[in-house]
Amino acid sequence: MRIxxxxxAASAVKDAGFPKDRLPEVALIGRSNVGxxxxxxxxxxxxxxxxxxxxxxxxxxxxxxxNNAFYLVDLPGLxxxxxxxxxxxxxxxxxxxxxxxxxxxxxxxxxxxxxxPRREAGETEASLYNWAASLGIQxxxxxxxxxxxxxxxxxxxxxxxxxxxxAGASITFSSLTGEGRDALGKKIRELLKEG
Ligand SMILES: Nc1nc2c(ncn2[C@@H]2O[C@H](COP(=O)(O)OP(=O)(O)OP(=O)(O)O)[C@@H](O)[C@H]2O)c(=O)[nH]1
Ligand SMILES: [Mg+2]
Numbered sequence: 001m002r003i004x005x006x007x008x009a010a011s012a013v014k015d016a017g018f019p020k021d022r023l024p025e026v027a028l029i030g031r032s033n034v035g036x037x038x039x040x041x042x043x044x045x046x047x048x049x050x051x052x053x054x055x056x057x058x059x060x061x062x063x064x065x066x067n068n069a070f071y072l073v074d075l076p077g078l079x080x081x082x083x084x085x086x087x088x089x090x091x092x093x094x095x096x097x098x099x100x101x102x103x104x105x106x107x108x109x110x111x112x113x114x115x116x117p118r119r120e121a122g123e124t125e126a127s128l129y130n131w132a133a134s135l136g137i138q139x140x141x142x143x144x145x146x147x148x149x150x151x152x153x154x155x156x157x158x159x160x161x162x163x164x165x166x167a168g169a170s171i172t173f174s175s176l177t178g179e180g181r182d183a184l185g186k187k188i189r190e191l192l193k194e195g
Pocket of ligand 1: 144148
């Protein structure tokens, strides 16, 4: 996908602050620190999303307008431990409200589920896939940080995760090397077309 324009459009904690121009959306979901915001920067070739080596950087729903045609939506990372129970609840509500609002309006075309191939997939990941399926959300799995593993370890890590969760169609991606950038563009285009 050629990126002609990409810009930060909105940051919000509830639907009143979400964009109103009704462009289709693809949401990024995954654990904290897995590389969601970095992926947006590398995919667009612009430093528009804030990243950090400390987990818990993205704390609001962030909308990035791409080619004036669709939004990539960066969500706060799941399972970030260093927050209070109250804050955790409010994050869950924020993410839940986002999905509800965008599904109701017919704007959500798909989700990119971002996984680290060095980690095992557990109940959190499994429930993510089940939840997406139950709502009829198309999901594409992105195995990120592929540069951190040898090819052998990468494919065995991915195989192991695929035995634990219904990962379906997947690509490997690296924000460091740019691996998977073109494949990601293709997947996003498919989600936008079919979703
Ligand atoms: N080596 C390598 N490092 C990466 C890659 N992607 C992200 N990182 C690093 O991982 C850390 C977290 O990246 P972010 O993009 O901020 O992660 P996030 O998923 O947005 O995290 P939250 O906002 O906390 O949910 C940063 O230090 C990045 O530089 C990658 O593909 N390869
Ligand atoms: Mg982030």
